Amino acid sequence: MRPMDIERRSMEIIESELTVALAPEIAPIVKRVIHATADFSFAQSLFFSPGAAAFMRGLLCRGATVVTDTNMALAGINKPALSRAGARAVCFMADGDVAAEAAARGVTRAQVSMERALALPGPKLLVCGNAPTFLFPLIEAGAQPDTAVIGVPVGFVNVVEAKERLVATGIPCIASMGRRGGSNVAAAIVNALLYGIDGVRA
Numbered sequence: 503m504r505p506m507d508i509e510r511r512s513m514e515i516i517e518s519e520l521t522v523a524l525a526p527e528i529a530p531i532v533k534r535v536i537h538a539t540a541d542f543s544f545a546q547s548l549f550f551s552p553g554a555a556a557f558m559r560g561l562l563c564r565g566a567t568v569v570t571d572t573n574m575a576l577a578g579i580n581k582p583a584l585s586r587a588g589a590r591a592v593c594f595m596a597d598g599d600v601a602a603e604a605a606a607r608g609v610t611r612a613q614v615s616m617e618r619a620l621a622l623p624g625p626k627l628l629v630c631g632n633a634p635t636f637l638f639p640l641i642e643a644g645a646q647p648d649t650a651v652i653g654v655p656v657g658f659v660n661v662v663e664a665k666e667r668l669v670a671t672g673i674p675c676i677a678s679m680g681r682r683g684g685s686n687v688a689a690a691i692v693n694a695l696l697y698g699i700d701g702v703r704a
Contacts, residue, residue: 512537522546527555531676531694538690541682549669549677557674558627558650558695562589566625566648568692570685571595571612571636571655575629578689583696583703589627591692594618612636620646630655631688634664641667650674652691654683 503511516536522545524532535544562568568584568591570576576593584591594600594615604611612633619628620639625648630636634655640646641664653668653675655661665677676691697703 509537516542520545530698531555531691534690534694534697535687538686539684543682544678544687547679547682549665549675549679551669551672551675554650554674554676555695555698558652558676559699561625561627561648561650562587562695563699564625564648565589566627567592567619567622568627568629569593569615569619569622570629570631570688571615572632572685572688574685575631575688575692578686579692580696580703583693586702587696587699610635613638616640620649624648626650627652627692629688629692631683631685632656634660637664637668640673641671644671645673652676652688654678654687654691656683656687657681 513533516533528550532545532548536542566589568589570593573593573596576591579591595611600611600614604614612635616636616639619626620643627650628640629652631654637653640651651668651673653665655664658681661681665679668675669677678687
């Protein structure tokens with residue numbers, strides 16, 4: 503089978519086994535996360551702030567910079583689709599100056615990366631799939647103009663709390679409540695947003 507045929511068949515299976523009714527604006531995103539994880543629990547655990555998906559697509563169409571907290575999430579984003587949308591993606595986590603600053607201040611590289619992200623001009627889509635400390639500077643700063651967040655870190659330390667705090671801020675976001683998440687989930691959400699833009703997926 504060709505890759506697109508496999509994906510099409512996978513989506514048919516997901517639709518046939520899905521037991522949760524999903525609103526049309528979020529259904530393609532939830533299904534793509536399930537496709538990436540084979541975990542149907544995301545149908546219940548994914549949180550969408552009101553209008554988040556449409557707002558994020560609008561940011562992408564206005565040339566947003568997508569900033570990820572891991573190079574794994576960055577690698578999973580469909581670059582041709584991103585380019586067709588007119589957006590770009592970066593990750594600061596492996597930058598030497600980020601590591602040096604984090605060590606000097608006694609904080610995580612993820613925290614410094616978010617600080618760098620917030621200083622970027624223009625629309626921003628901030629994508630967290632692994633490190634909850636990536637979210638902390640934004641949570642402390644509160645809502646920012648032309649900025650939205652995908653907050654799906656995975657793990658046990660500060661993960662649940664970070665997501666709950668993110669949701670409470672009112673910042674436009676998509677979050678996976680609880681411990682589940684990951685860089686693959688983060689990339690799947692970005693790709694689903696991109697594929698919902700006309701002409702982006704060839």
